[in-house]
Amino acid sequence: xxxxxxxxxxxxxxxxxxxxxxxxxxxxxxxxxxxxxxxxxxxxxxxxxxxxxxxxxxxxxxxxxxxxxxxxxxxxxxx
Numbered sequence: 212x213x214x215x216x217x218x219x220x221x222x223x224x225x226x227x228x229x230x231x232x233x234x235x236x237x238x239x240x241x242x243x244x245x246x247x248x249x250x251x252x253x254x255x256x257x258x259x260x261x262x263x264x265x266x267x268x269x270x271x272x273x274x275x276x277x278x279x280x281x282x283x284x285x286x287x288x289x290x
Contacts, residue, residue: 212247214249214251215250218250218253218254218256219254219255219284220259221256221260222260222261222264224261226261233246237246264276
């Protein structure tokens with residue numbers, strides 16, 4: 212059972228990252244784990260958007276998620 216961490220962003224997207232391999236995965240040449248994923252920690256990323264939202268042009272300003280409109284050059288609220 213490998214240990215995982217969850218990162219929760221203000222855009223409500225999450226990312227899982229491997230914290231540590233279990234005994235079996237450490238000894239497997241491909242680090243394959245056939246056990247249950249164990250979520251050890253969840254971290255809320257205050258004031259941060261995920262990389263995917265940032266790549267799409269979303270920005271966080273004063274607690275509101277905004278995206279620059281390509282057609283009008285004005286800001287539109289994502290919500």
